[in-house]
Amino acid sequence: MxxxxxxxxxxxxxxxxxxxxxxxxxxxxxxxxxxxxxxxxxxxxxxxxxxxxxxxxxxxxxxxxxxxxxxxxxxxxxxxxxxxxxxxxxxxxxxxxxxxxxxxxxxxxxxxxxxxxxxxxxxxxxxxxxxxxxxxxxxxxxxxxxxxxxxIRLMEDLRTFERHIPGDDAVFTLSEGANELKAIIPLSPFELTIFSMIDGQRPVGEVIKSAGLAREDVYKTFYLLLCFDLITLISAKDRKVGDEVDYTHIVNIYLDLLRILETNFRKEVGKRFESILNKCLNELTGQSKELLRSLDLSKDYQAGIVTQISKRFAEKEKATEGRLVLSSSFNKLVFLLVTRMEKLLGKGVTERSLQQMMNILQDVERYRREPEIMDYVRGNLRDYFQQISA
Structure with a gap:
């Protein structure tokens, strides 16, 4: 995968x-x-x-x-x-x-x-x-x-292009080695023109005005250049806005998964779940422990956690670093709870819980905003399921 x-x-x-x-x-x-x-x-x-x-x-x-x-x-x-x-x-x-x-x-x-x-x-x-x-x-x-x-040249799907180009305010720069890579990719004259206008300062909207063409055509070309890893998104403005949305989405995904584990735990052990959760939180180390400290996951926590984490990452220099830390931290907590569930409640309950989590990710439309994150989350859940089933 x-x-x-x-x-x-x-x-x-x-x-x-x-x-x-x-x-x-x-x-x-x-x-x-x-x-x-x-x-x-x-x-x-x-x-x-x-x-x-x-x-x-x-x-x-x-x-x-x-x-x-x-x-x-x-x-x-x-x-x-x-x-x-x-x-x-x-x-x-x-x-x-x-x-x-x-x-x-x-x-x-x-x-x-x-x-x-x-x-x-x-x-x-x-x-x-x-x-x-x-x-x-x-x-x-x-x-x-x-x-x-x-x-890509035949595609007429602005929605697909917009999944990777966050808006007219987004700014792209040439990727490392882009000029060398360009030599083996037969770009059209129009694509070369757009490529030459990407300088790390000019937003997409300005490129559209300068090119004098339809927004969809310019977005398609940016998408094509992204597909060949010729350009990279760098806009600080876009990163600040976009990453807040990304953090919110990641947090909500994992909190929904934790709710499934919590519900199935409480069916079997009742209020003991709170002590089980605290033990798992205490087993976290490093950035993961720092990130999830003082977060009470046993109550109606969702909105508060999203706000805290978004603020905590707002000053991160690299968006991808923050998303990686956030996803891996929650992933470690899920793993600890899953292993504790297997030990206390058995293989059957654990497999059903993992299947519920995989099903909700597949069926709920709002989880599809971040397809690559979903690949990451589903892949980890699938790995846990295989480990439990082995």
Whole structure:
């Protein structure tokens, strides 16, 4: 599983590029509760993708163009439903399309699948180093860098871009090594123009005015540059406002998880939970102990804790440092309570509690504002569940 704490980075593109640079072969799986998407890699390039049904539309177009009768069209639709990988071979064998046309369709499908994956906010991302048999008729060889460029350029989704670009007041600077990295990424003239305007001082809104183009086009270009790690968010103003929201969100996530543990503890041990909690708090060390000192988690604590922690981190120089300390501190407390629960209440109660926590993260919409934090939290809960179940 991929987990991270910097919400301004685009995790999917970062991982795909790492696999490309490492020349990896295998299967990238992007999964949420609605769909599962798979990208198949060979030496870092994409050779096939699945998870979005584009075959049905293709069959309708072929049926209309070739004048297929309902029986013929139904037979092809059944092949597509039963085994989508067999559709291409069936169409080629029946001479309903040429191989170049089929390959072009596969390239379009790969871009559509990848664009869909970029829009999946609360998804798990995994890479499996496995050999996945793809029919020869379905194989393409799409260079990863070019695929990312082609896909992002086709995307028309301001909401996705805004998840990583916090607003017109945000200021970006060039990432370390950006000019060297730019040499291997074939940016368009417009993208190069935007890139040249990023100086660590000019906010996004000023770039929009200077470029004289639609806000969505400029946001898309910033998103593209972020995907290739060419730029980094640095705005102090944005960091102060944005991190307060981030801290609030992190605190609320963990406090909701602690409420689940508290409820299940109290069902079994009643008021003893307060002493159990205090023991766990006393076992914390370093920054974690300092952060959670004097916080009474056994009462109606939520609003007060959010305020205290937000103020405590307001003067932190680096936002990512504060978020890491905050998340890891709460994570340590959750782990201590989970291990204490297993010892006192048994494996069954503990597994059910962990499952409740994972379920609430999956089902509640407001938790999806920070997909990378959610990956981190879910990953830790999943690890605890596996440890308990082993």
């Amino acid at each position: 991929v987990s991270g704490l910097n919400s301004k980075k685009v995790v999917l593109s970062r991982e795909l590029l790492k696999l490309y640079y490492d020349g990896m072969s295998g299967e990238v799986v992007v999964r949420d509760k609605l769909r599962t998407i798979k990208l198949y890699l060979e030496e870092g390039n994409v050779v096939y993708a699945e998870g979005v049904d584009e075959g049905r539309q293709l069959l309708r177009e072929i049926g209309a163009k070739k004048g297929l009768d309902p029986r013929q069209l139904k037979a092809l639709e059944q092949i597509n439903e039963r085994d989508p990988q067999s559709l291409g071979k069936a169409l080629l064998d029946r001479k309903l399309l040429s191989e170049p046309v089929w390959k072009k369709f596969l390239e379009i499908k790969v871009k559509y699948v990848l664009a869909t994956a970029f829009k999946m906010e609360a998804a798990d991302l995994r890479f499996r180093d496995v050999s996945s048999p793809i029919l020869p008729s379905n194989l393409i060889d799409y260079n990863m860098i070019q695929l990312l460029l082609d896909t």
